[in-house]
Amino acid sequence: xxxxxxVIAGKLTxxxxxxxxxxxxxxxxxxxxxxxxxxxxxxxxxxxxxxxxRVSEDYPQAWLRDLEKRGxxxxxxxxxxxxxxxxxxxxxxYTDSNERSxxxxxxxxxxxxxxxxKALLGYLPVDEAxxxxxxxxxxxxxxxxxxxxxxxxxxxxxxxxxxxxxSQMVNLFKGGSNQTVSLDPxxxxxxxxxxxxLRLVLQGVTVFQPSEDEVRALFxxxxxxxxxxxxxxxxxxxxxxxxxxGALGQLVFDAAxxxxxxxxxxxxxxxxxxxxxxxFCGGYLAGFQKTNDPLMAAIHGSVSASLKIEGSxxxxxxxxxxxxxxxxxxxxxxxxxxx
Numbered sequence: 574x575x576x577x578x579x580v581i582a583g584k585l586t587x588x589x590x591x592x593x594x595x596x597x598x599x600x601x602x603x604x605x606x607x608x609x610x611x612x613x614x615x616x617x618x619x620x621x622x623x624x625x626x627r628v629s630e631d632y633p634q635a636w637l638r639d640l641e642k643r644g645x646x647x648x649x650x651x652x653x654x655x656x657x658x659x660x661x662x663x664x665x666x667y668t669d670s671n672e673r674s675x676x677x678x679x680x681x682x683x684x685x686x687x688x689x690x691k692a693l694l695g696y697l698p699v700d701e702a703x704x705x706x707x708x709x710x711x712x713x714x715x716x717x718x719x720x721x722x723x724x725x726x727x728x729x730x731x732x733x734x735x736x737x738x739x740s741q742m743v744n745l746f747k748g749g750s751n752q753t754v755s756l757d758p759x760x761x762x763x764x765x766x767x768x769x770x771l772r773l774v775l776q777g778v779t780v781f782q783p784s785e786d787e788v789r790a791l792f793x794x795x796x797x798x799x800x801x802x803x804x805x806x807x808x809x810x811x812x813x814x815x816x817x818x819g820a821l822g823q824l825v826f827d828a829a830x831x832x833x834x835x836x837x838x839x840x841x842x843x844x845x846x847x848x849x850x851x852x853f854c855g856g857y858l859a860g861f862q863k864t865n866d867p868l869m870a871a872i873h874g875s876v877s878a879s880l881k882i883e884g885s886x887x888x889x890x891x892x893x894x895x896x897x898x899x900x901x902x903x904x905x906x907x908x909x910x911x912x
Contacts (some may be wrong), residue, residue, distance in 0.1 A: 576673055576722045577623035577646045579858060580743055581609050582714045583732030583851070585626045585650070586663035588865050589693055591681055592845035593667045599690050602636045605732035606714075607887035608848030610645060612855030612877035613730075615890045616863065618644075619623050623723045624716040625649040625742075629659050643888070651718045659712045662696050665847055668731050673846075706736040706762035716741035727752050728862045730854055733759035736767075738773045747777030753861060755780035756811075757854050763787040765794065766803060772809045780861070781811040785818045799824055800833060807813045813867045815857065815874075817850050823875060826898075827867045836871045836909045839879035845889075852881035852890060872909055 583606030590598040614620045623646040666681035675698040682689045713734035803814040803826035816824040825834040853874040860873025880890035
């Protein structure tokens with residue numbers, strides 16, 4: 574069997590989103606796996622990416638067929654049966670100030686004068702803060718699920734999921750020769766108390782891509798300097814640290830040459846920010862495979878994120894005008910700077 578060019582591992586969900594602008598999404602395909610895949614596909618319409626994830630028995634088969642039609646390799650998406658079955662529902666509402674809420678679904682629907690969907694009855698948001706980061710999550714992709722022909726793929730991205738499953742994935746892929754493994758950490762384990770455990774996993778990571786909030790939580794009480802944080806992380810393995818800062822863009826630390834770059838966010842219309850960070854990581858992986866340049870990869874990622882926030886759903890970035898991504902790429906190239 575032929576191996577894909579990329580592998581992305583992450584979570585799949587059935588999304589219920591009340592976005593800042595536009596129509597609600599009620600039971601539509603989502604999850605960080607798909608948002609990263611959409612961000613990657615911006616740069617290659619026929620992106621040969623293998624997807625690793627898990628779905629429940631009732632996950633619509635039409636959604637999986639759609640992924641195949643888009644050119645994704647879904648042989649790494651496992652269906653759980655019987656007692657292993659998982660609840661894939663995910664609810665997100667945005668307030669008037671664009672703050673994200675994942676609880677009180679009934680209230681949010683009532684506030685917008687929308688009927689409450691029966692499919693959301695009984696839904697309870699997962700409290701990530703209360704979960705033990707050392708406990709594997711049944712909804713996370715597992716190293717044992719990875720097809721053999723995915724294992725030597727050179728460009729791999731791990732979306733946020735539980736620490737145990739992520740660390741096993743890193744161990745699986747770091748054995749490959751000349752592999753690039755990028756890791757987007759889950760916020761639940763980005764704490765000072767978990768730093769020692771995380772350092773062991775970072776030895777197998779090429780690109781580490783936390784958000785600003787996550788990296789600040791990791792170094793809480795130690796330093797307020799983001800560059801200092803990036804430099805400390807790089808001492809444990811990652812050659813490239815990308816700190817995602819939302820509307821402020823990204824900071825990129827290239828340890829090999831001790832380069833520090835600032836990439837601004839492209840100014841675009843905010844309709845739905847869901848999945849923008851994942852779209853960035855997918856775009857980064859595509860850009861890095863294409864250019865082998867940490868800065869250019871971040872600019873590719875920034876463009877993918879800018880397209881994502883202008884509409885809803887993981888594949889909205891693929892519906893924009895032809896040539897728009899390239900035009901934004903050139904604009905951001907002019908704006909990015911080394912400091």
